[in-house]
Amino acid sequence: MADVFPDSRLRELTGATVLVTGGGGLVGSRIVAQLAAHGARPIVLDRFDAYPHPVRGLFEVDRHGTQVVLGDVRERATVKWLIDRADYVIHAAAYADVAACTRRPDTAFAANVHGTQTILDELLESRVKRLVFVSSASVYGDGVAGNDAPRFTEDQPLTPISVYANTKLWGEHQVRLMLGDSRTEYSIVRYFSVYGDPQIPKPGSHSWMVPWLTLSAHSGRPMRLNGGGHQVRDLVHVEDIARATVLALVADQAASQTINIGTGIPTSVRAIAELVAAHYPGAAFIETPMPDGDPRGGYADTRKATDLLGWHPAITLSEGIDRYVAWLRATPNSVPDWFTSQTVPLAA
The missing domain is CATH 3.40.50.720 (NAD(P)-binding Rossmann-like Domain)
Known part of the structure; x- marks a missing residue:
């Protein structure tokens, strides 16, 4: 709902x-x-x-x-x-x-x-x-x-x-x-x-780092940080x-x-991975090269969203990751077979 x-x-x-x-x-x-x-x-x-x-x-x-x-x-x-x-x-x-x-x-x-x-x-x-x-x-x-x-x-x-x-x-x-x-x-x-459940990554993609990182930790695989995870995301x-x-x-x-x-809050990909890792003691990180077309990123100026729509985000990143982890644990069948059975490039 x-x-x-x-x-x-x-x-x-x-x-x-x-x-x-x-x-x-x-x-x-x-x-x-x-x-x-x-x-x-x-x-x-x-x-x-x-x-x-x-x-x-x-x-x-x-x-x-x-x-x-x-x-x-x-x-x-x-x-x-x-x-x-x-x-x-x-x-x-x-x-x-x-x-x-x-x-x-x-x-x-x-x-x-x-x-x-x-x-x-x-x-x-x-x-x-x-x-x-x-x-x-x-x-x-x-x-x-x-x-x-x-x-x-x-x-x-x-x-x-x-x-x-x-x-x-x-x-x-x-x-x-x-x-x-x-x-x-x-x-x-x-x-x-x-981001948010029930988002599931696609093979060969480097988008959607919350599900990529969470599925990795959930499956006991290292969370790969493209470019060291220094990119910024909102x-x-x-x-x-x-x-x-x-x-x-x-x-x-x-x-x-x-x-x-957007939220107007810049967060590094590494910081996102650390929020995910808090749910999975022992989760590991590995640094990998930056893929083509992956931007350094930035964050939103949200004044127009506030002034024209009267809109403010209601769900914090920490709460949103909590929700995603809870959903993933409640619906283990949502983890795609290709993710656990193949060697795939993980995203950040």
Whole structure:
């Protein structure tokens, strides 16, 4: 069940139909659950191929979604049919793995560029009140040279260093270009590092360090710190991310705005590993090289999230890791077979 916070602005969503692309994933499913809790009618469009079936069942999409459609955001007829029924759209569908996008830029282009363009084309002829486009803090790249923990502000120059970040930055520009003078409003939300159960890492990925590190310690394997773990991350619990995204649908001041969704607290990857290790006495660390496209990182300037959305994160990193460890211990079958049976590069 989603963490639900009362907010009078969300009464506007009662009875409204909200299309959530990518609604079958970690963040999308939490968005769908919160929409349903506030009386909206969420429709999910998802390929359902990002996670293995046993994990996907933990997202409870069928429980919270009014309708769940197996499909691709590039399928124009499907997208048109769903947008024609929608009052609002949250576009969260994406090929969202940095390492995978680096290996397969063609797939990243198809999902993140072609898919976004299909959504925008159909929005131009729709009655949709507002689109919330899900972007990423990866568009900032490494920030200012020489600053080990930069604070990223929404209006600073953007210097993406990965294929994934490039696709997200293109999406931002295209949303502004196509919807700026249309009858459909838009808001852009830039997620910082999302974590929280039931997040499970993917083979060959170096994203999502909380599950990577926790599964490693849980399985008695060393927690690998890429580059020594000196990168900085701003970790935001998935429930807080979902709440901010839903608020961006209805907050008047969020129209035509780009908003960081982060805690404003920089934490090194090593410090994250130490929080995890506190739950597993004897947990070991090992240092490994930095993977391609892995940014030094930074943290969010959160003033716009506060001023425009009235949003503050409610779940601290320590509490969020406690939750994840408790969930992992309660659901041991969620540890994927490939993790325990293969030699895999662990992330940080």
